[in-house]
Amino acid sequence: MYAKKAYSPLEQKILDAIPSDGTKISTIDLVPLVYDGRAPLTARQSVLDCANKLIVKVDYNQELYEIFRSQPRGPMPIYFWIEARKASNNERDFFSARASL
Numbered sequence: 001m002y003a004k005k006a007y008s009p010l011e012q013k014i015l016d017a018i019p020s021d022g023t024k025i026s027t028i029d030l031v032p033l034v035y036d037g038r039a040p041l042t043a044r045q046s047v048l049d050c051a052n053k054l055i056v057k058v059d060y061n062q063e064l065y066e067i068f069r070s071q072p073r074g075p076m077p078i079y080f081w082i083e084a085r086k087a088s089n090n091e092r093d094f095f096s097a098r099a100s101l
Contacts, residue, residue: 004061011054018080026077
């Protein structure tokens with residue numbers, strides 16, 4: 001078994017700010033939710049970088065959900081959303097074999 005990677009405080013704030021109902025939220029909308037009060041000048045880039053790293057950590061930790069992002073389009077904001085993780089064939093086989101016991 002592997003050890004789960006811990007989330008940084010900024011990653012935890014971003015994870016809490018992304019709606020879990022599948023609604024998309026942009027980097028522009030995430031900044032005021034993540035930074036209380038006055039955000040730094042590079043806040044949007046920091047949120048984007050941290051959210052990209054968060055996607056990798058969530059996949060590594062095999063959480064019950066996945067974080068998705070829209071494609072970059074120049075200066076336009078990138079959108080993030082959360083969806084339930086789809087079970088792989090191995091997981092389906094494991095759960096179906098376990099149910100038959």
